[in-house]
Amino acid sequence: MSMQVALIGLGMVAQTHARAIAATNGKVSLRGVLSRSKESAEAFLTEASDIFPKAPKAYAGLQELVSDQDLDFVIVCTPPNARADIVSALTDRGLPILMEKPIERTYQAAEEIVRRCETAAVPLGIVFQHRMRASAKQLKRVLKQGTLGQIAMVEISVPWWRAQSYYDEPGRGTYQRDGGGVLISQAIHTLDLALSLTGPIIEVQSMAAKTSLHDLEAEDFVSAGLRFDNGAVGSLVASTASFPGGAESITLHCQHGSAVLKSGQLELLMHDGSIDTFGEESATGGGADPMAFTHEWHQAVIEDMADAIVDKRAPICSGREALRVHRLIQALIQSATQKSAVAIPQLES
Numbered sequence: 001m002s003m004q005v006a007l008i009g010l011g012m013v014a015q016t017h018a019r020a021i022a023a024t025n026g027k028v029s030l031r032g033v034l035s036r037s038k039e040s041a042e043a044f045l046t047e048a049s050d051i052f053p054k055a056p057k058a059y060a061g062l063q064e065l066v067s068d069q070d071l072d073f074v075i076v077c078t079p080p081n082a083r084a085d086i087v088s089a090l091t092d093r094g095l096p097i098l099m100e101k102p103i104e105r106t107y108q109a110a111e112e113i114v115r116r117c118e119t120a121a122v123p124l125g126i127v128f129q130h131r132m133r134a135s136a137k138q139l140k141r142v143l144k145q146g147t148l149g150q151i152a153m154v155e156i157s158v159p160w161w162r163a164q165s166y167y168d169e170p171g172r173g174t175y176q177r178d179g180g181g182v183l184i185s186q187a188i189h190t191l192d193l194a195l196s197l198t199g200p201i202i203e204v205q206s207m208a209a210k211t212s213l214h215d216l217e218a219e220d221f222v223s224a225g226l227r228f229d230n231g232a233v234g235s236l237v238a239s240t241a242s243f244p245g246g247a248e249s250i251t252l253h254c255q256h257g258s259a260v261l262k263s264g265q266l267e268l269l270m271h272d273g274s275i276d277t278f279g280e281e282s283a284t285g286g287g288a289d290p291m292a293f294t295h296e297w298h299q300a301v302i303e304d305m306a307d308a309i310v311d312k313r314a315p316i317c318s319g320r321e322a323l324r325v326h327r328l329i330q331a332l333i334q335s336a337t338q339k340s341a342v343a344i345p346q347l348e349s
Helices: 016-020 038-047 062-066 084-092 107-119 136-143 182-198 295-312 321-340
Strands: 001-008 028-034 073-076 097-100 124-127 151-159 203-207 221-228 235-238 247-252 257-260 265-270 275-279
Touching: 001 016, 001 062, 001 295, 016 028, 016 221, 016 295, 028 038, 028 062, 028 295, 038 151, 062 084, 073 084, 073 295, 084 097, 097 295, 107 124, 107 321, 124 295, 124 321, 136 182, 136 257, 136 265, 136 275, 151 182, 151 295, 182 203, 182 221, 182 235, 182 247, 182 321, 203 321, 221 321
Parallel strands: 001 028, 001 073, 073 097, 097 124, 151 235
Antiparallel strands: 151 247, 203 221, 221 235, 247 257, 257 265, 265 275
C-alpha cells in the first residue's frame, strides 16, 4: 500500500522531492502540494506532470491540507521563517513531518519546533541527504569496524560558489528569512555528516566574514578550529565565494590511515601503503547551479521516513539529532562575534 504525502513549499528543491517520490515506484505517492500562490502550484504541477501518472492536487490552504484524512506524512520545504505555524497545524493534526534543513533560523527556534513535535508525539525527520550516500555509509561502517583506529585530526571543507544573482532573491542570505549565510544554508549538510561520523565537537574558535564578491547580510566565508569530544582536533573552511565551486570534503586522519570523503567517493589511504576507493564522483550542487545533484539521496531519505513511520522508530536523522548541528552553527557564529573560543554543551540523546 502506497503512503500518501503532501509537499508544502515549492521552491527550488521541490522538484527534487517530486522526482524522488516518483522514483519510489509507488512506495510513496504525492497526493498534493501547497504553495503560497495558486500560480506557483500550477506551474509546479505542470512541470511535474510527466513524472506522475495521476496529477497531485493543489490544496487551497493549510487547513484543507490538514483536513485530508488520507495523508500519511508531510514534507516541508518552505524557507525556515515560515515553519512555526505549519508545524503547529501539523502537530495538532498528528501528521508526521519530514522537513528540509534547517529546522529554523536559530537554535532556540529549532529547539521549540523539536519540542513541540515531541510533546505531540509527532515523528519529525530532517532531510540531511548526504548521510544517504553510499560512500558516507561505507565510511561509517569502516569507522565502526575500527579499521582506521582512533581519529586524530579532521579537515572539513566546503568550497562552494554562488553568483550574486543567488543572493539577489529577496530574503536569501538574510537573518530574517534564512537565519544566516553559508553555515546554515550550505555547510550545514557537511557539518551534520561530519558529526554523524566523528561524534560531538566540544569547542570552536572561528572567524566569519562577508567577502567582496557578494552583497548579502550574513556570512559567505567561515574558518574555524575545532576540538572534538574524542580528543581529536580539526579545521573548517566553508564558503560560497570559491569560484567556480568544488566538492565538499571530510578528511579523517586516524591512527592507522586517513579517509577522504569527497564528491560521493571515499578513499582510504592506510599507513601500510594500501589504498582503497569506494563509490564514484558525483555532482553536489557546489557550483553555480545549486540543484546540480541526483534525487536518489532524497529518495532514500523519503523512503526511510516512510519505513520509520510504519516501524514506529526514529528516522535516519530525527529533529532531536539535528539540533546538534544547529548548536554547532550557533557556537561558530558566537565565537566569530566574540572573537574567542566557545565551548559547546552537549545535548542529551
